[in-house]
Amino acid sequence: MSVMTYSAGTKTLTVTNLVNTRAGNQRERSHSQDMDQFFKLKRPDEVFEIIHQFAPAGEETIPLEDSLGRVLSQGLIAPEDLPGFLRSTMDGYAVRARDTFGASEGLPALLEVTGEILMGRSHGIEVGDGQAVKISTGGKLPEGADGVVMVEYCSLLDSETLEVSRAISPLENVIQPGDDFEQGSTVLKEGHRLRPQDLGVMAGLGVSEVTVFRRPKVAILSTGDEIVTIDMQPRPGEVRDINRYTLGAFCKRLGAVPLYLGLCPDEFQPMKRMVEEGVAQADTVWVSGGSSVGTRDLTLEVFETLPHFELLVHGISISPGKPTIIGRSGLQPVIGLPGHVASALVVAEVFLTRLISRLAGYSDPIDRFSNKLEAQLSQNVESSAGREDYIRVKLIEKGDGLMAEPVFGKSGLISTLVEADGLIRVDMNTEGIYKGQTVRVMLFDQVDGGHG
């Protein structure tokens, strides 16, 4: 098949035999249909690996002020020393350290006070032998001084005579130019997601614009003849478009930008037009729905008409979320999600979080289960070996710890998602988890990603 090499940031791309593989895929599908196993299920770890091959969407340069939560597409090199001058870290007196050598409470050193350093002022003050100059925290040391005696160890005998009761060593209570960052050194690495203090340091270095990866743009399309927009009063049999809002908010939470393509009937031509529009306007296209029997494979049929399409995943061995499709049109991921919002959201939390972190250029993919929140399971949960199960749980404080109570409910209900605080994972190789066992909980309301 085709061989691709992606590399973050520079978007190097080597494509061998990247032709439209539609014919091949169609053969594959007929074959698997014959096998009475429509989906060729992939394990979650295989899916993670496939997702990891996608490359960041691109870069842009933005004002420092807007860069919180964004990801550096280039390492940041210090354009100058920080701090830029010898600074006091204490309130006290700037002196020549050697003038304090031997000073003690019993035998204080006596120095002549010749002035005071005003904050932020360029001063011509010098400290000579036996002299001291008053200085505040953050002040620039006067020429000649190489340390600061804390005010606690100083007492003025008169306006010009200072008694110092403690010796300091050279460079005591000061920071030197470059102590934070030397000019030319790496301050932050490529792939780093910017935190408040990172913005602060960049401000300190005078970096007013930052080159970051673009926020990935996600085209979202809800399909289904029964779906109406939320401002409509549904007629009997119709339901409002839940997935648009859920998936759109999911994207926003991770710092991606949703682009709503609208509603699509379960028909080939309209869906093809809309998916093509998504591929043209966004970095990835997510189609959810197609729940009626006859239209379930419509999404894939449409994907197969895209230029340079390759089917990467057709079914994942998880529950819920099995009928997920992941393909690519050239470099762009195109995703088919289950129509039911609970299934779609599980797939999004587990897999599409990683897709967005790839497109957004994070050096480490976001793993929603990495938060290490643990709880005890309140009852036995059964599962089938050979697939990974994701169970909605409610967290209840219990003594010192937390109890995870499974939220069960009929398939098709969405209130279970609202009632639940998070998800637990039942591994492929187990047939369930026993009551009392410790489980790790992915919280629905904890976020590692994007900001406003």
Next chain:
Amino acid sequence: MSVMTYSAGTKTLTVTNLVNTRAGNQRERSHSQDMDQFFKLKRPDEVFEIIHQFAPAGEETIPLEDSLGRVLSQGLIAPEDLPGFLRSTMDGYAVRARDTFGASEGLPALLEVTGEILMGRSHGIEVGDGQAVKISTGGKLPEGADGVVMVEYCSLLDSETLEVSRAISPLENVIQPGDDFEQGSTVLKEGHRLRPQDLGVMAGLGVSEVTVFRRPKVAILSTGDEIVTIDMQPRPGEVRDINRYTLGAFCKRLGAVPLYLGLCPDEFQPMKRMVEEGVAQADTVWVSGGSSVGTRDLTLEVFETLPHFELLVHGISISPGKPTIIGRSGLQPVIGLPGHVASALVVAEVFLTRLISRLAGYSDPIDRFSNKLEAQLSQNVESSAGREDYIRVKLIEKGDGLMAEPVFGKSGLISTLVEADGLIRVDMNTEGIYKGQTVRVMLFDQVDGGHG
């Protein structure tokens, strides 16, 4: 003094003797200065309690689409049943359950297929005795039918004759109107921060606008004669405004809106004018700086001129961050933060996260230490009993777990904040933590709050 009762949402306020207490505060301050203990340190738990008394900033009604991460100021009541009709949860045939009673593989029931339910269509189809109608997942059950036989248990003998090999009970494989939410029931409670699935459920219920607490507006003011804006080339002794960017990003991350008042020299009148502007335009005012000896109490002097000012906290027994001021002008919190960004950020993470969660109306205050991430300390850390210490740590993967390595550095450096992944807390009543002990780590890059 004054007695205040706040109550979230309704903003009930009972104020006894809420007069300008400026004179009183000044007496207090002279007194404490006399005591050679300028600050009257409060313990962190006392500060939390004080912060908890502030009330949400106000409410507004916004489009559903923009409501991710926002906090409901009113509980949400279901305006209609969800689902709105009897829906199939499976692909199969809608039947009268009693027609399948006794059916088995050996003795299947034979039913007459009279039609098919098309998704989203209002249909006049009825299911009579001995009849079956084809239906897809999510379809509206036809009149007369009370359950769905899964397609796996059905086989068509001819176009009109269906063999059913399994009995169903009434209401099997369907969800009924109101199974998710009955009209009039509470869907989401006041104080709930909206997650993607909450937006989905509201969409399902046709809720296109949501009443939420306003995002708190935070006026940010950096003081210090040595501070210049980041687009300036600092002259000797000057430094760029780091705090504005750090604190502004901190606010944004929690969903608050920073309002930059600009730079302020260490002078009473200009600072007074700017703080008054902040009180007029924002929900809370944060002043950071005032590092020079003579101006350290300038912030408080200015605060004391505000209408209905009350000093609530003057110094907290933590390190770093001791010289923090919390007061209020009427209902508005006014905050004085240490000038050094590392101290200011620690105070913000530990205390102002809670302040913002109060102003934003969260039902549970955000506790940045609640993430339960644990690590083993890599070396002994000393601390003074009687104060809470916050130590910057770097996390290093080590075998199965994580190791927290303290990031030490000279006071005054800011690179330590960039190098660190988070903070650990050393309790008041200990004199340190030993190497190998388990510590809980607050991560700098983990966020529980606001979204775009």
